[in-house]
Amino acid sequence: xxxxxxxxxxxxxxxxxxxxxxxxxxxxxxxxxxxxxxxxxxxxxxxxxxxxxxxxxxxxxxxxxxxxxxxxxxxxxxxxxxxxxxxxxxxxxxxxxxxxxxxxxxxxxxxxxxxxxxxxxxxxxxxxxxxxxxxxxxxxxxxxxxxxxxxxxxxxxxxxxxxxxxxxxxxxxxxxxxxxxxxxxxxxxxxxxxxxxxxxxxxxxxxxxxxxxxxxxxxxxxxxxxxxxxxxxxxxxxxxxxxxxxxxxxxxxxxxxxxxxxxxxxxxxxxxxxxxxxxxxxxxxxxxxxxxxxxxxxxxxxxxxxxxxxxxxxxxxxxxxxxxxxxxxxxxxxxxxxxxxxxxxxxxxxxxxxxxxxxxxxxxxxxxxxxxxxxxxxxxxxxxxxxxxxx
Ligand SMILES: [Zn+2]
Ligand SMILES: [Zn+2]
Numbered sequence: 001x002x003x004x005x006x007x008x009x010x011x012x013x014x015x016x017x018x019x020x021x022x023x024x025x026x027x028x029x030x031x032x033x034x035x036x037x038x039x040x041x042x043x044x045x046x047x048x049x050x051x052x053x054x055x056x057x058x059x060x061x062x063x064x065x066x067x068x069x070x071x072x073x074x075x076x077x078x079x080x081x082x083x084x085x086x087x088x089x090x091x092x093x094x095x096x097x098x099x100x101x102x103x104x105x106x107x108x109x110x111x112x113x114x115x116x117x118x119x120x121x122x123x124x125x126x127x128x129x130x131x132x133x134x135x136x137x138x139x140x141x142x143x144x145x146x147x148x149x150x151x152x153x154x155x156x157x158x159x160x161x162x163x164x165x166x167x168x169x170x171x172x173x174x175x176x177x178x179x180x181x182x183x184x185x186x187x188x189x190x191x192x193x194x195x196x197x198x199x200x201x202x203x204x205x206x207x208x209x210x211x212x213x214x215x216x217x218x219x220x221x222x223x224x225x226x227x228x229x230x231x232x233x234x235x236x237x238x239x240x241x242x243x244x245x246x247x248x249x250x251x252x253x254x255x256x257x258x259x260x261x262x263x264x265x266x267x268x269x270x271x272x273x274x275x276x277x278x279x280x281x282x283x284x285x286x287x288x289x290x291x292x293x294x295x296x297x298x299x300x301x302x303x304x305x306x307x308x309x310x311x312x313x314x315x316x317x318x319x320x321x322x323x324x325x326x327x328x329x330x331x332x333x334x335x336x337x338x339x340x341x342x343x344x345x346x347x348x349x350x351x352x353x354x355x356x357x358x359x360x361x362x363x364x365x366x367x368x369x370x371x372x373x374x375x376x377x378x379x380x381x382x383x384x385x386x387x388x389x390x391x
Contacts, residue, residue: 006319007380011119018111018375023093025107029082029100032138035059038080038110042135045114049121051133057147063133065120071129071390075154075162075343076116076382077336078109079139088366103368105167105352110135112165112378119383129390132159136335143299145335154342161308162345163385164336165378167352170362173371175351176316176381177326180309183347185234185262186269187298187333190276192217192257195290201249210255211244213287217280218242218257224275229263235272236262236331262331266301302337305344308389312346315384324351350378 030038039059046053046063053063059080087094087101095101117133134153138144154162171177194214199207221237229235237259244255261276263269273295284291316325326349336347352370353359361367 007376011115011376011379011383014115014118014379015373015376018115018379019372021114022107022111022372022375025110026093026102027096029095029097029102029107030080031084031100032081032140032142032144033058035080035137039135039137042080042110042114046117046133049117051117051121056151056153057137057144059137060144060148060151060153061135062153063117063135065117065124065127065131065133067127067129067390068125069128072160073130073132073157074386074389075132075134075159075339076113076386077134077136077162077164077339078113079106079136079144080110081106081138081140081144083140083364085364085366089369091369101366101368103365104140104363105169105368105370106139108167108352108370108375108378109165111375112382115375115379116382116386119379120386127390130157131386131390139335143335143338145338149338149342154339159343161389162339162343163312163382164339164345164347165381166334166347166349167370167374167378168349168363169353169359169368169370171326171349171351171353172324173351173354173373174320174377175324175326176320176348177328178304178309178312178316178346178348179327179329180304180306182264182301182303183329184302184334184337185236185264185331186266186301188261188269188273189296189298190257190259190261190273191294192280193292194255194257194284195292196251196253196287198253199251201251204251207251208288209251210253210289211251213283213289214242214244214255214257216287217283220279220283221276224272224279228275229268229272233268234264234329234331235268236260237272237276262333264301264329264331269301299333299335300337300341302334302347303340304346305340308344309346311388312348312385315381315388316348319381319384350374350381
């Protein structure tokens, strides 16, 4: 657990306010690029603080707070979208939008960023430089970061460094995780059709059985990670669906596979994709089957800047217990990666799980929740980053 005196009293007193904000967003979750209410609440909140706002990328909001003293420009980003999940919960702030849920904690990200805005809005006299608050739509699926960057969220004035955080229920409250270099995976999707020749199950010699071809293929591609990829590099191939056949004694003509592929390095993802197609081509040729393959890109690998991240780790060293500081990579994907391709910065995780309170479900689970004590911790961390990078 984080030492209470590590969060300054002026932020601790915001705790109830942050919880109210988070619960309001939690009650009204909105999917990617449909964050209409969310965006309006954020815009009005910032305007009431006297912060200049701009609406971009459909539902995105940027707020710019200029200090009275000259200095650098840093950006803080929160994603705003919810997931198409039906919430299972008895909490008072359960989702009122049927079929949508803040199951990734983006409601907390918004509340934390608004808390930081509130904190600095009354301290512009001593603020050296500018803070850009980025509220981004559509992180889960749509890659909203592209649109935000495209519409100039890192420009005018040009952002010198950017920071983002994710509350994480699998890490206990009071823990912190980041590291310099790649921390989240490069992702892609694969869709395959294996086309054989239909016929009677009792006369397989007159057919080309796509189920047998698919079985060989799925088994063969397991060796891409184990035999082709450098063992010191991480990669994943998962086929999440396989569809084929209609009756036990019928050989159908087609099998469909869909899957996800991941690698910690962008170049390895490209390599895995190439091997997936090469192996498919070979196995289909050996069996006389045809194929179609569609390999699409998800997000690039999220690579934290070395210098900036080491500075953030020093800030965390002072704030979190040494035993609670983690340096772990995850094979999840994040479009924050694209901000980091434009400007140096750091993405980090803060623990929001609490077994004792029964807060133990993973992100994207219908019973996902966070320990709301993470909210002031998130604000304090961002405030310390601002103070450190805008000295
Ligand atoms: Zn998510
Ligand atoms: Zn998320």
